[in-house]
Amino acid sequence: MRKRILVVDDDEGILEAFKAMLTEVGYEVEISTKNGEYINRKIREQPPHLIILDVLLAGTDGRHICKKLKSQTKTKQIPIIMVSAHPDARETALEAGANDFLAKPFDMNDLLKNVEKYIDS
Amino acid sequence: MGKEEAQLLNVQRSAIFFGTNANQETSKTQNIRLNFFQDISDAVPLMVAVYNINTGEYLYVNKAVKKLLGYTPKDFTKGGFPFVVSLVHPDDYPRILEENNKALKEANSKKTSLDKDPIINFEYRMKHKNGSYKWLHTDGSVFSRGNDGSVEIVLNASLDITHRKEAEQKIEKLSKELDLRVKTKTRELLQMQENIQISEIRHRTMIEQSPLSIQILSPDGKTLQVNKAWEQLWGAKLEYLKDYNVLKDKQLIKLGIMPYIKKGFKGDPTHIPAVKYYPNKTIPDVPAVPYRWVSAIIYPVKDDRGKVQEIVLIHQDITEQKEAAEKVQQSEQQLQAIMDESPAVIFLKDLEGRYLLINRQYETLFKVTRDEIKGKTDYDLFPKETADQVTSHDRKVLKTGASLEVEEVVPHKDGLHTYISIKFPLYDSTGNPYAVCGIATDITERKQIEQRKDDFIALASHELKTPVTSVKMYAQILEQRFQKIGDKESTKYLSNMDKQLDKLVKLVNELLDISRAQTGKIEYKKRVFLIDDLIKETVEHIQIISTTHKLMFNSQTKQKVYADRDRIGQVLINLLNNAIKYSTKGEKVIVKLTKDKDCVTVSVQDFGFGIPKSEYKNIFERFYQTGDKNGQTFPGLGIGLYISSEIIKRHDGEIWVESEKGKGSIFFFTLSIAEDKKRKK
Numbered sequence: 001m002r003k004r005i006l007v008v009d010d011d012e013g014i015l016e017a018f019k020a021m022l023t024e025v026g027y028e029v030e031i032s033t034k035n036g037e038y039i040n041r042k043i044r045e046q047p048p049h050l051i052i053l054d055v056l057l058a059g060t061d062g063r064h065i066c067k068k069l070k071s072q073t074k075t076k077q078i079p080i081i082m083v084s085a086h087p088d089a090r091e092t093a094l095e096a097g098a099n100d101f102l103a104k105p106f107d108m109n110d111l112l113k114n115v116e117k118y119i120d121s
Numbered sequence: 122m123g124k125e126e127a128q129l130l131n132v133q134r135s136a137i138f139f140g141t142n143a144n145q146e147t148s149k150t151q152n153i154r155l156n157f158f159q160d161i162s163d164a165v166p167l168m169v170a171v172y173n174i175n176t177g178e179y180l181y182v183n184k185a186v187k188k189l190l191g192y193t194p195k196d197f198t199k200g201g202f203p204f205v206v207s208l209v210h211p212d213d214y215p216r217i218l219e220e221n222n223k224a225l226k227e228a229n230s231k232k233t234s235l236d237k238d239p240i241i242n243f244e245y246r247m248k249h250k251n252g253s254y255k256w257l258h259t260d261g262s263v264f265s266r267g268n269d270g271s272v273e274i275v276l277n278a279s280l281d282i283t284h285r286k287e288a289e290q291k292i293e294k295l296s297k298e299l300d301l302r303v304k305t306k307t308r309e310l311l312q313m314q315e316n317i318q319i320s321e322i323r324h325r326t327m328i329e330q331s332p333l334s335i336q337i338l339s340p341d342g343k344t345l346q347v348n349k350a351w352e353q354l355w356g357a358k359l360e361y362l363k364d365y366n367v368l369k370d371k372q373l374i375k376l377g378i379m380p381y382i383k384k385g386f387k388g389d390p391t392h393i394p395a396v397k398y399y400p401n402k403t404i405p406d407v408p409a410v411p412y413r414w415v416s417a418i419i420y421p422v423k424d425d426r427g428k429v430q431e432i433v434l435i436h437q438d439i440t441e442q443k444e445a446a447e448k449v450q451q452s453e454q455q456l457q458a459i460m461d462e463s464p465a466v467i468f469l470k471d472l473e474g475r476y477l478l479i480n481r482q483y484e485t486l487f488k489v490t491r492d493e494i495k496g497k498t499d500y501d502l503f504p505k506e507t508a509d510q511v512t513s514h515d516r517k518v519l520k521t522g523a524s525l526e527v528e529e530v531v532p533h534k535d536g537l538h539t540y541i542s543i544k545f546p547l548y549d550s551t552g553n554p555y556a557v558c559g560i561a562t563d564i565t566e567r568k569q570i571e572q573r574k575d576d577f578i579a580l581a582s583h584e585l586k587t588p589v590t591s592v593k594m595y596a597q598i599l600e601q602r603f604q605k606i607g608d609k610e611s612t613k614y615l616s617n618m619d620k621q622l623d624k625l626v627k628l629v630n631e632l633l634d635i636s637r638a639q640t641g642k643i644e645y646k647k648r649v650f651l652i653d654d655l656i657k658e659t660v661e662h663i664q665i666i667s668t669t670h671k672l673m674f675n676s677q678t679k680q681k682v683y684a685d686r687d688r689i690g691q692v693l694i695n696l697l698n699n700a701i702k703y704s705t706k707g708e709k710v711i712v713k714l715t716k717d718k719d720c721v722t723v724s725v726q727d728f729g730f731g732i733p734k735s736e737y738k739n740i741f742e743r744f745y746q747t748g749d750k751n752g753q754t755f756p757g758l759g760i761g762l763y764i765s766s767e768i769i770k771r772h773d774g775e776i777w778v779e780s781e782k783g784k785g786s787i788f789f790f791t792l793s794i795a796e797d798k799k800r801k802k
């Protein structure tokens with residue numbers, strides 16, 4: 001079974017690039033710009049194996065989402081990698097419960113290494 | 122003629138009458154006549170004595186002798202001439218003897234029996250029986266003559282003139298006394314006059330020589346005298362004042378000082394307040410002296426009865442002082458105007474923090490007047506935190522004696538405002554500080570603008586990175602794909618694209634860094650690490666991507682520092698990149714690490730263009746770029762050194778350069794050695 005990765009980011013260009021990159025190496029990728037309750041529900045219904053989540057989303061703080069997911073029994077075991085164009089977001093992202101953080105723009109190899117690292121946990 | 126004198130004359134006449142007939146009669150008739158005469162003469166209050174000058178015999182003395190001299194007629198007739206003579210005052214006798222003889226001589230020479238006048242009259246003293254002397258006026262006349270015609274019998278009629286004589290003597294004495302007194306008085310007066318003259322001379326000299334302008338006036342307001350100083354002060358002479366009356370001086374009336382002058386004229390010494398007087402407005406002949414500021418004293422000179430005789434007016438020329446004071450005032454007004462027009466808040470506080478002076482802007486912003494604020498401190502005007510903050514800055518200024526530029530936050534009605542305050546001490550003439558002066562500019566808006574700018578930059582860099590992220594991802598995907606199918610050329614192209622994207626990201630990051638660095642938003646994550654390792658790593662990393670230069674690092678200190686490893690790495694990268702950038706191919710870059718007491722020093726040396734001494738400070742400034750002599754600029758935003766210097770500053774280190782134009786530069790920075798944890802305990 002292919003591992004499913006959910007990527008949440010408010011930029012469509014990035015989402016497409018993520019999909020291309022991750023599909024290339026064999027993952028099933030679902031992308032979404034939506035946030036808030038929609039995403040929450042979606043995750044509960046169909047829990048992915050890994051979530052890549054942007055810190056700053058339009059209108060919502062990605063960290064809230066992260067915190068919430070990590071606090072819900074159903075979703076807390078899903079590894080979350082948070083990303084941001086702000087290099088300083090690392091600390092707060094980790095505080096929010098993210099498993100790891102990557103600064104945009106990142107090297108493809110770095111990303112893939114991290115995905116591999118967490119997806120099997 | 123007096124009563125007594127008349128009587129004397131009558132007696133003498135009768136005597137003559139009887140006497141002239143003497144020769145033609147018998148002695149019997151003579152005796153009858155004599156007795157008749159005696160009766161008459163007894164009734165007369167004069168003393169009458171008839172005597173023979175040859176025999177000295179007193180033929181007759183009347184009863185008045187008793188009253189006059191206290192003797193009886195018998196005493197006289199008995200004693201005769203010698204007795205009578207003995208009664209004469211010794212001082213008078215020689216005189217009357219002489220006069221008597223003279224008179225007789227003269228009478229004898231006339232030899233006529235028609236004598237009607239007395240031949241002699243004299244005054245002398247005779248002793249009264251009680252011992253006191255009486256003055257007698259005696260008229261002697263010829264009573265009868267002998268056959269040869271010479272005088273034989275004389276009749277003396279004497280009047281008691283003691284009182285008159287005494288009176289005369291008294292008068293004479295008084296007269297002499299008076300004379301003496303007059304003489305003395307005259308002498309005194311002359312002396313006084315002389316003294317007065319001397320005094321007047323002295324007085325006049327004093328007035329003349331006095332450096333103060335003196336004008337002497339008569340009570341009617343006219344000028345009597347002026348001294349040299351007066352002439353010099355007003356540029357006028359006494360003649361010009363011929364028609365001048367001070368009490369009618371229109372200029373003085375207008376200046377409002379006539380009441381003071383009138384007071385002086387009335388009799389009260391008065392000080393006349395200072396006025397600005399234009400002499401040529403009142404006295405026509407005065408050449409154009411513009412004006413004089415004078416204050417004056419007016420005092421009356423009174424006589425013994427308190428009546429004003431003269432008025433003295435003394436002027437003091439205070440023009441220079443006034444002008445100096447005016448200059449000072451003008452200077453102060455100038456300063457005040459500049460202060461008040463300034464949009465900055467300006468204030469002065471004393472050593473205890475009490476306000477001395479504020480400008481208009483301060484008054485407007487903090488709703489307090491400059492009079493109200495005097496004596497108050499910041500604790501009276503602001504909440505405690507604000508006052509604490511501000512006061513500590515003031516104290517620092519006084520302590521160091523140097524000026525201080527500092528940000529201060531002060532509450533306004535609409536919230537907190539940020540000021541950039543320049544504070545400095547003020548010194549008095551002895552060189553001691555007496556106040557703190559502050560000039561504060563409201564930078565709240567500027568700060569807000571800066572904040573917005575920085576926010577914008579942050580947002581912009583974030584936004585810029587977003588498309589770059591996806592492009593980079595695609596580039597890498599494609600690179601891999603082409604690599605898989607063996608298309609080396611395409612792979613290379615995509616690899617180049619990737620590198621350029623990295624550069625782009627780097628630039629964007631620099632831009633973000635610079636705004637954050639300035640607002641101090643970079644958070645430094647400090648930890649203890651080995652500086653040697655960091656340098657080694659970084660040098661190796663840069664060497665890999667730099668094919669044109671040789672980087673050398675051979676030092677060792679084995680020292681640990683407490684710092685943000687990434688950021689220090691950033692500094693090192695910046696310096697190494699600069700070294701490579703600013704030197705030509707094939708040259709080396711030497712990195713050294715040394716230990717000095719309690720800090721380490723890292724140096725990066727290149728052999729490139731070098732930096733002129735005048736630029737040493739400038740290169741660490743934001744946005745500064747050096748070019749070489751051809752005006753060539755180098756890629757980059759020119760912010761690397763600025764950020765590096767900010768990073769080092771935030772680590773309490775120092776960063777500087779030593780260079781020689783054309784020979785190369787060495788960049789240094791220092792970091793404190795981390796304290797040994799064991800030693801801390």
